Amino acid sequence: MISLESLAALAAAHPDDVGLPVAPLEIRGRVFDTDRSAVVMSVVNLSSDSTYRTSIAPTVEDAISRGRVHAAQGADVVDVGAESTTTRADRVSGPDQIARLVPVVEALAADGILVSTEAYDVEVVRATLEAGAAVVNLTGSAGDDPVFALAAEHGAAVVLCHVEGENPRDLDGADLSADPVPRMLDGFGRRLERARVDDEAGHAELPGAGFHFGVQQTPEERLAHQTRMLLHAFRLRRLGVPVCQSVPHGFALFQDEFRTGEAFFTVLARLAGAGMIRTHEVPRVVPVLRALQGLPT
Numbered sequence: 001m002i003s004l005e006s007l008a009a010l011a012a013a014h015p016d017d018v019g020l021p022v023a024p025l026e027i028r029g030r031v032f033d034t035d036r037s038a039v040v041m042s043v044v045n046l047s048s049d050s051t052y053r054t055s056i057a058p059t060v061e062d063a064i065s066r067g068r069v070h071a072a073q074g075a076d077v078v079d080v081g082a083e084s085t086t087t088r089a090d091r092v093s094g095p096d097q098i099a100r101l102v103p104v105v106e107a108l109a110a111d112g113i114l115v116s117t118e119a120y121d122v123e124v125v126r127a128t129l130e131a132g133a134a135v136v137n138l139t140g141s142a143g144d145d146p147v148f149a150l151a152a153e154h155g156a157a158v159v160l161c162h163v164e165g166e167n168p169r170d171l172d173g174a175d176l177s178a179d180p181v182p183r184m185l186d187g188f189g190r191r192l193e194r195a196r197v198d199d200e201a202g203h204a205e206l207p208g209a210g211f212h213f214g215v216q217q218t219p220e221e222r223l224a225h226q227t228r229m230l231l232h233a234f235r236l237r238r239l240g241v242p243v244c245q246s247v248p249h250g251f252a253l254f255q256d257e258f259r260t261g262e263a264f265f266t267v268l269a270r271l272a273g274a275g276m277i278r279t280h281e282v283p284r285v286v287p288v289l290r291a292l293q294g295l296p297t
């Protein structure tokens with residue numbers, strides 16, 4: 001049960017992690033104080049296999065239009081992807097992803113919108129950075145070193161997604177009932193050190209959570225794990241950089257009202273100190289963040 005008492009107990013169990021400072025986030029010359037105002041990353045999917053149906057853009061033109069709408073609704077960054085991360089989805093070749101993504105990135109970047117690319121294929125990352133992407137939402141770890149070098153070359157930020165395996169499809173069936181934060185701190189710490197070899201280029205790295213689940217989990221167990229990770233996000237702040245949290249929609253709980261789910265989970269993520277919120281529901285999440293910030297909606 002989530003209550004003031006349970007939240008107080010969580011903070012008391014990890015007193016050294018409460019209120020730790022993190023560096024401002026800079027993306028292409030724009031500086032974000034993520035403790036003052038969370039960065040909103042919206043989602044546009046060019047894969048028909050994506051489980052969040054309302055995020056799917058059937059065509060390149062639809063994706064461009066949707067990205068512009070998200071920016072107008074308050075998204076700071078628009079994250080575009082062309083391959084679903086679900087284990088049963090079809091694989092999309094690198095060239096096919098590039099063909100779908102590049103025109104979207106070019107059009108949105110030309111409008112001055114900060115564009116992120118969700119990818120783990122190095123050639124997809126290269127092509128979209130050359131097209132004007134400002135962020136790499138790196139959903140894998142096998143290509144870390146070449147991706148870090150590309151990000152440095154293009155002055156791009158990188159979200160280092162926590163995945164157990166080379167990409168989100170490589171779920172290992174691990175038992176997630178144990179506290180995952182120490183393992184995450186170790187993994188993120190090592191990857192951040194490697195990424196900072198090229199820090200002279202001025203790019204930024206953020207740890208990202210919200211992707212990995214055990215393959216044997218029921219929807220209810222998965223949601224419990226996601227909620228636990230949201231509330232424990234403040235413990236990752238000891239890395240010294242903002243934390244990006246992908247918020248779930250909780251269909252098993254919200255069902256017909258699933259589109260409100262991400263707004264609810266945004267509250268938990270923000271209270272726990274997440275600095276970037278990745279969401280499919282920009283018009284529902286932005287007012288919630290403003291309310292938490294104390295501004296009129």
